[in-house]
Structure formats: structure tokens, C-alpha cells
Amino acid sequence: MINQKSIAVLPFINMSSDIENEYFCDGLTEEIINALAKIKQLSVTSRTSSFYFKSKSVSAAEIREKLKVATFIEGSVRTSKNNMRITVQMIDTVDDFHFWSETFDRNPENIFEIQDEISLFIAEKLREHIGHLEIEDKLIEPIDVPVAIYREYLKGKYYIMKLDFDNSIKGIKILKEVTSKSPNFIQPYLDINLSYIYMGTLGLLPASEAFQKAQPFFEKAMELNPNSPRVQLNLSWIESWQNWNLEKAYDHANKALEIQPADDIYLTISNYLTVEGKLDSAQNYIDKALQLDPFSAMNHHYKGFLLYLQEKYNEAIPYLQKALELNKGLPFPPLYIGECLLLIGKHQEAIDYYNNLEGVPVTDLTQLGGLAMCYAKINDIEKCNKKIAELETYLQSENIDKAFNFLILVNVLLGNHDQALDFVEQAFENHLPLILLLNTEPIIKPIKNNKRFKSIMLKAIPDNVNYRQKKKYKQALLEADEIEKYRKELDQIMVDYKLYLNPDLSLKDLASYLELPANYVSQLLNLGFEKNFSEYVNTFRVNEFKERVLLEENKGLTIMAVAYDSGFNSKTVFNTFFKKIEGTTPNSFLKLNKEN
Incomplete structure (x- = not known):
């Protein structure tokens, strides 16, 4: 059943030949999405899924089926030197009718007022149609920067959201120029930080280099506004993956969620629940993320990853494949598709899959580690040992985390439990994030009850459902x-x-x-x-x-x-x-x- 208080904002169409207007159209769409997301009772489709339909002709029925929303907004923008005409329509996906449309003729210089006016207008019309919503007096606060600089910001954002290397570098360059002209404008710092992190995560840049480049921009954003939801989310990631402090990670993530609910925050909390071994609760949060952003490759990947951890391998594969369909450059799904095939007994199919990987860099180690696991599983010791020797050469490289991960998994598959535990201890001593992911990894089940392994897991994850002592019931159960x-x-x-x-x-x-x-x-x-x-x-x-x-x-x-x-x-x-x-x-x- 579709929630009646749900809406998607499709990308506004550029009706002018000027490419500058394209930046504004995308920016206006995103600002309206963010503004409507502030309304607590309203479920708003995230940017990724909305922009999936950019430049596509779709019906109300398709929007209802694919985005699971009761209402959607579409619009267009036409600009001239002294006038901007914005047309907005609201469509009911159930009965497929336009229950209102409005045209705004405004001065192009009044960008911030236009964004807030249209967002409030949409919210009010939505309330009239679907029932009560608590709406603030303002949904978009004006930014204290000149309009010309804000337009440059939209241009930079436009390029980095294309997510490939060349456009990301181009967008970062533009955004850096914006920060030099308006050093107190927080948003470009956050976007540069996010762009570098994304490139590092996807292997477009070496991870250590990307994260190092991202850090100064995050620190500046934190200095400008520590309560920004994006800053809180970044702090959450730092507490989790760098400091291994899940309690503080949850605090920052929940604060971000309270300020502005978004699918990547639900995904993040799902991630932390996974680390602690709370897989059922993690599924609840990733399902919420998918509801808000059903065309997010990462959301589909993580749903598949959770099913993999629950040993539901046949159910996991379609989600992992869908993730690659949405973003063929996503590096994570291929590893788990191969592992799923391996663990359901399709050994040769797994070997063929890893051998024929396309688009995954050799330095990602997915092919090398995947084949090492396959040869270990079929007990081809000679081929496996060659792959192990090659993996060990990466222990002194920036890929140390991935190398240790595969060496642990391969040695468990070979039955070399002491060797695997030695690698676990070394990874712990190097404070590598892979330690947090080992807690729920199915392949290492043979060593999970080992005293050495338990000790490391409890040091890394104190609130660990796999090993913590069961609470004794008391008369007053909760304080x-x-x-x-x-x-x-x-x-x-x-x-x-x-x-x-x-x-x-x-x-x-x-x-x-x-x-x-x-x-x-x-x-x-x-x-x-x-x-x-x-x-x-x-x-x-x-x-x-x-x-x-x-x-x-x-x-x-x-x-x-x-x-x-x-x-x-x-x-x-x-x-x-x-x-x-x-x-x-x-x-x-x-x-x-x-x-x-």
C-alpha cells in the first residue's frame, strides 16, 4: 500500500538553450527536494531516484510503480535576460490527473526567494490535497552569497553530481573557486569533501589520497556549522570507521536524521547495526533507505550485502546485480556476487565470473582475492598459494585493508585457522576498518568461537550481539x-x-x-x-x-x-x-x- 503522504520531485526541464539554465534547473529541483524533506510527516523521494528520470518521458503509472509515491511534481524553467518563468504541476499518481499547476514569473536575481516561495507553495497545495502537514514559515533559508557566486556553485555541483572522474575534477575546481570568493559559504566545502570521498570509495582515486584531500574541506565546514546534517553525518562516519566508537557514531547519525531524514542516513545506521550483528534491525533501516531512494545503487548493494550476511545467497544476487545495473562502476557488488556463487556450490561459475570481471581495476583486488577464495574452496592448493603470495605483496601498499581481508578469508577456507587469526590480530593492530566487517562475515564462521577472535571482536565492538554477555533480568528492567x-x-x-x-x-x-x-x-x-x-x-x-x-x-x-x-x-x-x-x-x- 502506497503512503498517501509521499511525493517525488522530478528534475525541472530546461526550456532555454542556455546551459547555465540547466545548472539552475537541477539546483532548483534539489532545493525543493531538500525543503520538502524537512516536513516530518512527508516521505520524499531522494535525489538519486528523482534524477533517474531526467530527460525521460514517463507516465504517472510508471512513477507510482517505480517510486511508490502518491504524488509527484514536474516543472520547467525558461529564462530571458530580465525574467524567469517557472511552471510547476502536481500530479496524483493514483488517478493520473493534474490537480493544480502554477506559473511563476520572477526576477532571476531573486533565486533564494523563488526557491522558498515555490517550496512553500507546493507544501501548501500538498496539504490541501492529502491532509494535515506541519509546515514551517520558511523551508529554504537565503544564503548570504551574491547570486552570481551561487550560480557558479550550482555549476560546480552540476558537474560533481555526474560522478565520473573528469567531471568530478572539473566540478571540484569550480567549487574551490567559489570558496575563495565566499569563504563562509558552507555548501561547496561539503560538496568537495563528499566528491573526494566518493572518488576514493569507488576507486577513481586511491582511497588514502582521496580521504586526505577531503579532510580540510570537511574541517572548514565543521567550523562554519557543526550542526549541519551533512557535517553530523561525516562526524558519524569518522567515529565509526576511524575511531571505532559506535555509540558516538549513532549519536551523530541520529542527530543528522532528526535534522533532515535522508536515505543515506538510514543506510549509515543500517551499516552500524550490521557491524554490531543486529541484522534484522539493519534490514529495517535499509528498507527505509530503499523506500526513499529506490534507484540508489548503494542502497541496492547494501540490501544484497545484508542478505549475503544472512546466508540468503540466492536472494542477494538480484539486488547486487541491480546495483551494477544502476551504477556499473560500483566496485563492491562484484565481490559478493562471486562469493554468493561460490557459497551456493557453483564453484566453476564463480571462477568464470571473477576471471571475466570488467570495469573493476586490478588494484581493487576483487579479481585476485575472489579467485584465491575459489581455489581455496575447491582445494586447488597450487593455484591458491600463487594468489596468496600475490596478495601478500599488497600488505605494504595502500591496499593493505583489502589484502588482509582476503588473506583472512582464504586461510579460513583452507582450514589454516591459526594463520587466519594471526592476520586478524595484525589487522587489529593496524586499526584497519575491515575488523568491523569481520564480525558478521559468513566465511569466517569456523573461527568465530575462537578465544583469540572473540577477544579482538569485543575490543573493537563492545556492544557486540555475537559475544556480549546476556543481560540478566532485574526487577526494574529499564532505568x-x-x-x-x-x-x-x-x-x-x-x-x-x-x-x-x-x-x-x-x-x-x-x-x-x-x-x-x-x-x-x-x-x-x-x-x-x-x-x-x-x-x-x-x-x-x-x-x-x-x-x-x-x-x-x-x-x-x-x-x-x-x-x-x-x-x-x-x-x-x-x-x-x-x-x-x-x-x-x-x-x-x-x-x-x-x-x-
Whole structure:
């Protein structure tokens, strides 16, 4: 079922011949996406998925099917020397009709006012169509830079978002010039930082070189605004992958999420849950990321990666292949496609796959390490030892992390457990991020219960579900601060995933989302909300019913049909809880609101 409070903003069409207008069109689209994402109750498709449809002719039905949204925006921009005409249309994907359109004739110099005006206009029209939304007085704050410099910024952003090496370097050069002219403008610093990190991650630059180049721009952005969601997200990555402090990593990621929900933040939290071994919760977060950005190659890769970690190899492969379809240059999926084939017993197919890799640099080590694992699995010791010797030559290179990873996996497959553990200890001593990923890797199951391995994992990941001591239940299960923490988390989970729409939802289901025993969640509901399970869940269902029953599209439905759509499965329970919570009957509520 598609969330009625969901929207996508398709790239605005450039109706002028001037390439400069193309930069503005993309920039306007992105600003509107970011502005609408600030509205808490609204689910907004991320930039990647929206821009997937740039220059493509698509129907409302296709948008509904592919982006899973109830509404979308499309528009165009035509500029002349003294005038800018922006046309905006809002389309309902269910009934395929344009329920409003508007034309704005404005002065091109008033860029920031135009962006905010259009974003607010869209939000207001959306509220009229789908129901209540909390909308701030301003959705886009003006930037204290001259319009000419802001246009240069849009130009630089336009090039780096193409994501290939040449355009990234071109965009970075433009953005560096922007920072020299407006040194207090935070956004270009963040974009340069992100561009370098992306190039390092994808192997377009050596990772160490890329991260080193990125760091000064991040530090400047942090100096300008430490509370920016992008700064908080970067701090989160640093705490996780450099400092191995997952508690602080979560704090920064959740702060970023609170400021502005975005798919890459959900992906990041999914990543941390994976490191701790909380794979079911990690799946919940990656599913939310995919909902917001279904055309993100990284989101599809990570979904496949999680399925790989859960040893669901046949289910993982289509997601990994989809990731490559969306971004053939993504370096991660090929490794796990080959490993999936290997672990389901298709040994020769895995060997052929690694031998025929295209587009993956030799220095990525995917082919070398992949073949080493294959030869280890089929016990071709001679070929395997040659690959091991070659992998060992990379231990003194910038690819030390990947070399250690493959050497650990290959030695486990060969049954050389002591050698594998020696490599694990060396990787730990070198503070290599691969240590965090070993915790859930299926191939190393034979050494996971080894005392040496357990000791390293607990040093690296103290809150490790694989090895930590089980909590002994106590009379007072949760402390006051824990109740407050989990209370907020549970409310957010209910809002994000609409669990209450499941009529068979149980206390154990809630407990699985919070990674707590059911006894703890029962106490949380009692002390944190002063409600039992039924009261807590049915309050959400009653509020859902109140919104749905007033929608134009539901006028032909009976009250109980709407109640069932809202998660109730009993007429008696519905009527009882509605009257208890609202102090009136559903019929009286509907009659009163129709009169008003």
C-alpha cells in the first residue's frame, strides 16, 4: 500500500538553450527536494531516484510503480535576460490527473526567494490535497552569497553530481573557486569533501589520497556549522570507521536524521547495526533507505550485502546485480556476487565470473582475492598459494585493508585457522576498518568461537550481539534514562514503518524492532507511555482512521472499511477504543467534521 503522504520531485526541464539554465534547473529541483524533506510527516523521494528520470518521458503509472509515491511534481524553467518563468504541476499518481499547476514569473536575481516561495507553495497545495502537514514559515533559508557566486556553485555541483572522474575534477575546481570568493559559504566545502570521498570509495582515486584531500574541506565546514546534517553525518562516519566508537557514531547519525531524514542516513545506521550483528534491525533501516531512494545503487548493494550476511545467497544476487545495473562502476557488488556463487556450490561459475570481471581495476583486488577464495574452496592448493603470495605483496601498499581481508578469508577456507587469526590480530593492530566487517562475515564462521577472535571482536565492538554477555533480568528492567531513550525510538519506529497497520502486530514484533526482550518493551509501554500494548498501538490506529476517513478518496467507503485499512481487525475493538480515546463515537466524529 502506497503512503498517501509521499511525493517525488522530478528534475525541472530546461526550456532555454542556455546551459547555465540547466545548472539552475537541477539546483532548483534539489532545493525543493531538500525543503520538502524537512516536513516530518512527508516521505520524499531522494535525489538519486528523482534524477533517474531526467530527460525521460514517463507516465504517472510508471512513477507510482517505480517510486511508490502518491504524488509527484514536474516543472520547467525558461529564462530571458530580465525574467524567469517557472511552471510547476502536481500530479496524483493514483488517478493520473493534474490537480493544480502554477506559473511563476520572477526576477532571476531573486533565486533564494523563488526557491522558498515555490517550496512553500507546493507544501501548501500538498496539504490541501492529502491532509494535515506541519509546515514551517520558511523551508529554504537565503544564503548570504551574491547570486552570481551561487550560480557558479550550482555549476560546480552540476558537474560533481555526474560522478565520473573528469567531471568530478572539473566540478571540484569550480567549487574551490567559489570558496575563495565566499569563504563562509558552507555548501561547496561539503560538496568537495563528499566528491573526494566518493572518488576514493569507488576507486577513481586511491582511497588514502582521496580521504586526505577531503579532510580540510570537511574541517572548514565543521567550523562554519557543526550542526549541519551533512557535517553530523561525516562526524558519524569518522567515529565509526576511524575511531571505532559506535555509540558516538549513532549519536551523530541520529542527530543528522532528526535534522533532515535522508536515505543515506538510514543506510549509515543500517551499516552500524550490521557491524554490531543486529541484522534484522539493519534490514529495517535499509528498507527505509530503499523506500526513499529506490534507484540508489548503494542502497541496492547494501540490501544484497545484508542478505549475503544472512546466508540468503540466492536472494542477494538480484539486488547486487541491480546495483551494477544502476551504477556499473560500483566496485563492491562484484565481490559478493562471486562469493554468493561460490557459497551456493557453483564453484566453476564463480571462477568464470571473477576471471571475466570488467570495469573493476586490478588494484581493487576483487579479481585476485575472489579467485584465491575459489581455489581455496575447491582445494586447488597450487593455484591458491600463487594468489596468496600475490596478495601478500599488497600488505605494504595502500591496499593493505583489502589484502588482509582476503588473506583472512582464504586461510579460513583452507582450514589454516591459526594463520587466519594471526592476520586478524595484525589487522587489529593496524586499526584497519575491515575488523568491523569481520564480525558478521559468513566465511569466517569456523573461527568465530575462537578465544583469540572473540577477544579482538569485543575490543573493537563492545556492544557486540555475537559475544556480549546476556543481560540478566532485574526487577526494574529499564532505568529512567533508558525508558526515555527507547520511548522516543519506539515512537519513531511506529511513524517510520507504520507497524500499526499490521492487524496481527504483537508485543514480540515491537520488541524485535527495538532489539529488546518482550518483558522490557512491556515495561517501557507501562512506564514510558502509561499504556498497555493494545492501548499504545490502537492510539496510532485511531489517529490513522481520523486522517483516512476524511480523505476525498475514501468517501465511498464504510466506516469499518476505513477502520480495517487503519489496522483494526475487530468492529468491537475499534468502537471501544475510538470512544475511549476520542470521547465520542466514530459516527459522531465523522458527522461533526463533515459539518465543519
